Amino acid sequence: MPEIETSTVPVRLCASEALVERGDAVVFEVQQWRQKASAFVMRFEGRVVAYLNRCAHVPTEMDWQEGKFLDGDRELIICSIHGATYEPLSGRCVGGPCVGGRLTALRVEERDAQVYWYPSPDIKPAPVPELRDGDAAVIRNESPP
Ligand code: FES
Numbered sequence: 503m504p505e506i507e508t509s510t511v512p513v514r515l516c517a518s519e520a521l522v523e524r525g526d527a528v529v530f531e532v533q534q535w536r537q538k539a540s541a542f543v544m545r546f547e548g549r550v551v552a553y554l555n556r557c558a559h560v561p562t563e564m565d566w567q568e569g570k571f572l573d574g575d576r577e578l579i580i581c582s583i584h585g586a587t588y589e590p591l592s593g594r595c596v597g598g599p600c601v602g603g604r605l606t607a608l609r610v611e612e613r614d615a616q617v618y619w620y621p622s623p624d625i626k627p628a629p630v631p632e633l634r635d636g637d638a639a640v641i642r643n644e645s646p647p
Contacts, residue, residue, distance in 0.1 A: 512611065512618035513627055515552075521545035521617065524576040526569035529555065530619075531628035532608075538628060541608055542571060543617060546590035550617055552610040554625065557581040558588075558595050558603030579605070 516528045527544035534554065540563060543552040555563045559581065565571050566582035573580040578596065579588040586598030593605035609620040621627055 510620070512620050515543055515610070515617045515619050518550075518612055518615045518617055521550060523548065524572060527565075527571050528617075529565070529568050532621075532625050533628050534625045539625075541619075541625070542569070543608075543610055543619070544571060544590065549591060550610050550612045551590060551593075552608040552619060553579075553593055554606035554608065556606065557583060557586055557600070558605060559584060559586050559598065559600040 515530055520528055521544060523545050525545065527542035529540055529542045532539050532541045532554070540555040541552060542555050542565070543550060545551075555565065557564050560583065562583060564579070564581040564583070564586075570582075571579045572590070573587065579590050579593075580586070581588075581598070584599055586595055586600050586603075588595050588605055593607050595601050595603040595605075606625070608625060609622070611618050611620065
């Protein structure tokens with residue numbers, strides 16, 4: 503996997519137990535070059551890997567349902583649009599219309615039973631939406647659980 507220039511301040515994505523071996527991915531919102539995008543993190547062969555949710559063929563999201571990225575055999579990441587397949591550990595396209603291309607990898611790390619993402623200069627956390635006056639009133643009126 504190529505070296506990725508990243509921030510030193512990690513963002514917690516999820517608990518380790520949320521990522522089951524070859525199971526569903528956790529999808530999260532990011533911002534790439536000030537454009538809204540999504541990314542996903544999953545576990546494969548015990549390792550945690552993360553990629554921008556954008557196919558190398560046509561720049562579109564790949565999951566047919568949120569978090570469903572693997573093919574029927576749970577061996578390859580598959581794009582639901584035209585069927586490009588990618589190696590989960592490298593992100594390299596190994597089948598379909600973009601062979602030789604690759605997914606954009608994000609640097610993630612697992613420690614203390616948590617999964618963290620290190621944003622890069624190009625791919626950052628999505629901005630938190632600003633509250634409008636009405637939203638703030640609704641939040642203030644919520645009763646504690
Ligand atoms: S958009 Fe993914 S294979 Fe065409």
